[in-house]
Amino acid sequence: MLLTIDCGNTNTVFSIWDGTRFIATWRIATDHKRTADEYHVWLSSLMMLTKTEATITDAIISSTVPRVVFNLRVLCNRYFDCRPLVVGKPECRLPVAPRVDQGTTVGPDRLVNTVGAHDRHGGDLIVVDFGTATTFDVVDTDGAYIGGVIAPGVNLSLEALHMAAAALPHVDVSRPAKAIGTNTVACMQSGVYWGYIGLVEGIVREVRKERDREMKVIATGGLASLFAQDTALFDSVEDDLTMHGLMLIDAYNKELERA
Ligand SMILES: Nc1ncnc2c1ncn2[C@@H]1O[C@H](COP(=O)(O)OP(=O)(O)OP(=O)(O)O)[C@@H](O)[C@H]1O
Ligand SMILES: CC(C)(CO)[C@@H](O)C(=O)NCCC(=O)O
């Protein structure tokens, strides 16, 4: 079975693909100090607790945090006796190469989302991912990543308000009942919630204008379904998009190896 690891700046998600479907998904806070042994204790306990029967033989990693890759590699070598594929490394091939400025490095999560979304929807697409950053990936007709937009993440914006203003408390994102807040928390929630609705709609409008063509919008990330309540923009909301992309990239590389 395949272990897919999506390491973001905030959270790291592990899933197990049994060849047909994902049988388990577990989340842990990203911490570069976490050792391979710690990952293994955590993973094996969850497997036991949930009675997940899995023999991991392969692994693929997407990491937006370069320094966590070392310990994730050790985890795969030591405990699963395999060498993981790492998205963004030259030995990990992608079905279609990104078309961006020379010398620039695209976030591996964005490359993986591009592959996952193009497989499900073809081109042209805009993939919106509500993670630590809110990213927009523009996918060409042939499935190439051709650029996009990086905006501050929703939770990051709320945290920035709290950090910079003495009178503003820590607030969790939520859908406010009204746009006009009548207390501090409601005002902040309105600013971020309706602000992000406007941000997403505005950016998609500009990207479509620039591309001058129809483009489907695919949303992913923990907060996608929250925002989907108040915009008709998303053609589809898919929480498993990154994992689907990782599974496809692994299969693509295995196929190349066999050829
Ligand atoms: N309905 C909800 N309301 C509030 N928060 C939510 C909701 N659903 C998910 N979340 C939270 O949203 C955040 C976004 O999750 P996601 O996995 O997309 O990104 P992340 O882990 O924050 O970022 P990264 O992938 O960059 O590490 C998570 O912290 C998750 O717990
Ligand atoms: C933008 C983030 C942080 C989103 O996770 C990640 O994709 C990243 O670190 N990207 C590198 C820069 C780029 O994608 O152009």
Ligand SMILES: [K+]
């Ligand atoms: K993510």
